[in-house]
Amino acid sequence: MNIKKIGVFTSGGDAPGMNAAIRAVVRTAKYKGLEVTGIYRGYEGMMEADFVEMSRRSVSSIIQKGGTILKSARCLAFKTREGRQLAYDNLKKHGIDALVAIGGDGTFTGAHLFSQEFDIPVMCIPGTIDNDLYGTDYTLGYDTANNTVIEAIDKIRDTASSHSRVFFIEVMGRDSGCIALNAGVGGGAEAILLPEIDSGIDTLLEELSFAEEREKSSMIVVIAEGDQNGGAYNVAKRVKEKFGHFDIKVSILGHLQRGGAPSSFDRVLATRMGYNAVKELLKGNTRATVGLRGTEIITTPLEEALHSKEFKLDEELLEIANIMNK
Incomplete structure (x- = not known):
């Protein structure tokens, strides 16, 4: 050659x-x-x-x-x-x-x-x-994107704690939950939804109920965009139907994750x-x-x-x- x-x-x-x-x-x-x-x-x-x-x-x-x-x-x-x-x-x-x-x-x-x-x-x-x-x-x-997501989660948690809100944060990953899993663990999320695992909305509702029983006033849920429950907005809507008293917000990080040094x-x-x-x-x-x-x-x-x-x-x-x- x-x-x-x-x-x-x-x-x-x-x-x-x-x-x-x-x-x-x-x-x-x-x-x-x-x-x-x-x-x-x-x-x-x-x-x-x-x-x-x-x-x-x-x-x-x-x-x-x-x-x-x-x-x-x-x-x-x-x-x-x-x-x-x-x-x-x-x-x-x-x-x-x-x-x-x-x-x-x-x-x-x-x-x-x-x-x-x-x-x-x-x-x-x-x-x-x-x-x-x-x-x-x-x-x-991958490492850079994870750092970007975790930084965003940290900032969102500050405002979530200040207002006792539940935030649903959607990250990239149509077929892969790697970012959601790693950033969710690194950011201390209360729940993580992944495309590889069909956990169902009922499992999430149980996890949020358990968090509420422990008197958590704010919560973070990280969702991969390819999650089988239909994405952050759909999940947030389903949760609101069950927990009407939750102050719910959705944040889609989108292409922010691809950019940066x-x-x-x-x-x-x-x-x-x-x-x-x-x-x-x-x-x-x-x-x-x-x-x-x-x-x-x-x-x-x-x-x-x-x-x-x-x-x-x-x-x-x-x-x-x-x-x-x-």
């Missing part, structure tokens, strides 16, 4: 730490004597040849920035054979020999198929605040992942994702990461959340 030029891009939802990963890929590649091309707007930009040559200077002062300097987009056209052929032709025209893809499950799926069809080396870096990808203990942006943890993790993505490509490793297991950076074949295993919530943390809420 003779790699001379690497293309790097971000795709799907943005996550804090993506810029730090771009920086690490560019500077590691340049140190190894390679050229680097930045691909704007992910697969969409690949199909439109929206490329920029990158140097060490082009990634200066971005490690602390949220979002992604290469922009991101979701591209339905890349799902077609014709779209992928166009993307490949553009890569070949510009002499791009290998790819580093930064993103989530959809990004990984596209990279795996693309690499299989055109035999182009690819290494993936997990960048998503949901922390729901197999092959790594932590994805880029990455935490120290995410900056270091992104740098380690970017460095190792280039290193693994030069070793001949391809169609894989870099990840963190314990304190070690590892690689996992994309086939395994996408199809062989199902990501699951931390069972111990689920039990801890249950005990802390009692």
